[in-house]
Amino acid sequence: MTITVEPSYDDVQMLVDEVWTSFLGSEEPLLPGAPTDLAVGWSAAVTVSGEWHGMVSVELPTGLAEEVTRRMLMVEETLDEDVADAVGELVNMIGGNVKSLMPGPSVLSLPVVAAGRVARPSDSVEVCRLDASWAGTPLLVSVYVRKDA
Amino acid sequence: MTISDSSFAFVSDLARRETAMLYDPGKEYLVEARLLPLAREAGCTDVDAYVLRLQVDAAERAKALDALTINETSWFRDMAPYQAFTELMLPSIVARREHTRHISIWSAACSSGQEAYSLSMLLDEHLPPGWTAQILATDISHKMLARVEAGRYSQVEMNRGLPATSLVKYFSRAGSEWEVNDNLKKMVRTQHLNLSTSFPPLPTFDIVFIRNVLIYFDLDVKRDILRRVGQVISPDGFMLLGSSETTLDLDDHWDREAHGRVQVHRPVGYANVPAFSPQPTPESIAMTGA
Amino acid sequence: MYALIIDDSRAMRSILRRIVTDLGFETLEAADGQEALDHLNAGRIPTLCLIDWNMPVMDGYTFITNVRANSEWRDITLMMVTTESEHGQIVKALAAGAHEYVIKPFTPDAIADKLELLGLVAKAVPA
Structure with missing residues (x-):
């Protein structure tokens, strides 16, 4: 029998903050925010499978996804494929670090990116939810595990 | 956003008095970089507002001094x-x-x-x-x-x-x-x-x-x-x-x-x-x- | 001096390209391990490879074992740059022949520090 294990909120918060600060600059800190009804423009998810099974997702409003892309690619204008690439890399970094918090060995999937909300398996349950805001814009990082896990 | 002259003077006096460390004019950016995260954490709109708070809040002053005396370090720095x-x-x-x-x-x-x-x-x-x-x-x-x-x-x-x-x-x-x-x-x-x-x-x-x-x-x-x-x-x-x-x-x-x-x-x-x-x-x- | 940047994310390749260009490298890029091997097989032999782990077609770990299996490529310095951050994964990559390992996320200084350790860039100006 596998026991459901979940990452601690503090650990997830710390690693998301590190990803944010490293690639988007430290002049605007990532602040914890109240849960909001986020107008999701872009989302991305990676799954972890092996000793631990879970999914990590990032959801961003369009404007924020584009700003992230501009900062990572250092471009003025962003194409949709650029946004998909940058948001995918964001969830790859967060997901890989979440994987290392959990019992291993496990394998990280390649990111799945969607304009709008990415579908999540119906048998999953949210075990960690990080509502945050950056430069006044909300974003959401979630960790899901399988219900029967 | 820039720190005002009077705020900077207060902070550099504080640092000098408590730790003998010198924050000379020209180091405003450094003071700002170190105090801005604390200012945000304390709910202040900017560093100047935070410095006003430092003048009356001893616990916050201790935190600020901590932040001002931290050196960035890395492993095997300079090798x-x-x-x-x-x-x-x-x-x-x-x-x-x-x-x-x-x-x-x-x-x-x-x-x-x-x-x-x-x-x-x-x-x-x-x-x-x-x-x-x-x-x-x-x-x-x-x-x-x-x-x-x-x-x-x-x-x-x-x-x-x-x-x-x-x-x-x-x-x-x-x-x-x-x-x-x-x-x-x-x-x-x-x-x-x-x-x-x-x-x-x-x-x-x-x-x-x-x-x-x-x-x-x-x-x-x-x-x-x-x-x-x-x-x-x-x-x-x-x-x-x-x-x-x-x-x-x-x-x-x-x-x-x-x-x-x-x-x-x-x-x-x-x-x-x-x-x-x-x-x-x-x-x-x-x-x-x- | 060439650096071959191997990552399936263009955003990440762009970040790494800016960092190593500032450190004096010219750059080649590949979106997966197989594309990177194609560069080597075509005679484009870099001084340094920056290698992501999780990529489609061929992952970074497999790329390293391929490079280490060919003695003509033994002078290439291999540095993983990946979000894989378990203790065991780092040991595995080093055992396969990686020289260094940078965990994502990283700051530009971290790449410079590691390349200094590897003797590939001169020491930065004293702090």
Whole structure:
């Protein structure tokens, strides 16, 4: 029998903050925010499978996804494929670090990116939810595990 | 957003009074960078609003002083000093301490402890079997000392100059952080110490690393610190300063010796010290960790 | 001096390209391990490879084992730059022949520090 294990909120918060600060600059800190009804423009998810099974997702409003892309690619204008690439890399970094918090060995999937909300398996349950805001814009990082896990 | 002249003056006076550290005009950006996160945390709109709060809130003042005295550090920072440590200082001390088989090191202004633990890794690899070592890590910030004792570092900190082979050898995962192993922790002891005032009782050190901190003090304080370091270092010991720092024109009690790109400082007359002197103080033996 | 940047994310390749260009490298890029091997097989032999782990077609770990299996490529310095951050994964990559390992996220200084350790860039200006 596998026991459901979940990452601690503090650990997830710390690693998301590190990803944010490293690639988007430290002049605007990532602040914890109240849960909001986020107008999701872009989302991305990676799954972890092996000793631990879970999914990590990032959801961003369009404007924020584009700003992230501009900062990572250092471009003025962003194409949709650029946004998909940058948001995918964001969830790859967060997901890989979440994987290392959990019992291993496990394998990280390649990111799945969607304009709008990415579908999540119906048998999953949210075990960690990080509502945050950056430069006044909300974003959401979630960790899901399988219900029967 | 820029800090006002009056706010900057208040902060630099505070830093000077409490720590003797100098934040001269031109360092506004540094004060801002260090205080802005605290300002946000305290719910202030900008640094000026936060400085107003500092004037009435002693607890917040202590936090601000902590932030102002933190040095950015990385593992094996600048590398050359550590080469001098393994190639020159360590062999020299080992050759002269056969009677005690103990070596005592001071990491002054240790900040979050990367220097102390970098030295402990080198000792683990290069100290002959049967020898013990003690590294005293001191800082003015209690918060930093607590970090050294915990020996835990974030992923971003781990990336800074630590060879991957050392990471896997000396660290294990601890949540989102990495924690240094007990073997190294046993070598490192912490103590609160303000360099600008008279030192508490200290053991005699074979090697003192006091890097990138003298630059923050004015000339008289620098001289006084070097004089007091001279009182706690073995007559045949070594002192290492930051790469932009020197004892030249400061204190004539030190000889300078070049090793590669670094200059090591030795008490004047070190060449005449007989090999089995001085006896270590009982305190330094008592502190043997290993 | 060439650096071959191997990562399936263009955003990450762009970040790494800016960092190593500032450190004096010219750059080649590949979106997966197979594309990177194609560069080597075509005679484009870099001084340094920056290698992501999780990529489509061929992952970074497999790329390293391929490079190490060919003695003509033994002078290439291999540095993983990946979000894989378990202790065991780092050991595995080093055992396969990686020289260094940078965990994502990283700051530009971290890449410079590691390349200094590897003797590929001169020491930065004293702090």
